[in-house]
Amino acid sequence: MNLRIRYQKAWGDTPFAFVNGTDSYLFGESLVSTxxxxxERVWFARYDYDFAVLGLPGLLFTARYVKGDDVDPELLTTRQAAALRLTGEWERMTDISYAIQSGPAKGLAFQWCNSTNRSIYADNANENRFIMRYIFNF
Known part of the structure; x- marks a missing residue:
């Protein structure tokens, strides 16, 4: 069991700059929102649980909650931006994953990610992703 709480504050008149399609080092960046x-002021909480302690190695659960607020509405151009300072945006994400631990499929992993994002200055979104990974060792 692992619980982490983090805080991040941006300063400036423009959004954080990064090349479109890439990831940043910001911990608040999530499935739907950056x-x-x-x-923007960002609060982040993450909880991880490894089911190995219950005898189920390879099964992991993660829950994350990100809340952003305190954005200067004068720096945004959307119609709904004036209310952003009060309510901001939030995103809740849950992941459950399983990695096969032995045998010919060892290293094969499956992950289901669910995200709910609510924002007053961008479109609300609900997203599900199913990810399958296999690690090749050379």
Whole structure:
């Protein structure tokens, strides 16, 4: 069991700059939102549980919650931006994954990610992703 709480504050008149299609080092970046608005304040909580302690090695559960607020609405151009300072945006994500531990399929992993994002200055979104990974060792 592992619980982490983090805080991030941006300063400036523009969103955090990064090349489109890439990831940043910001911990608030999530499945739907980047939480990189001008002057945005971000609170982040993450809880991880490894089911190995219950005798189920390879099964992992993660829950994350990200809340962004305190954005200067004058720096945004959307119609709904004026209310952003009060309510901001939030995203809740849950992941459950399983990695095969032995045998010919060892290293094969499956992950289901679910995300709910609510924002007053961008479109709300619900997203599900199913990811299958296999690690090749050379």
């Amino acid at each position: 939480f990189t608005a001008p002057n």
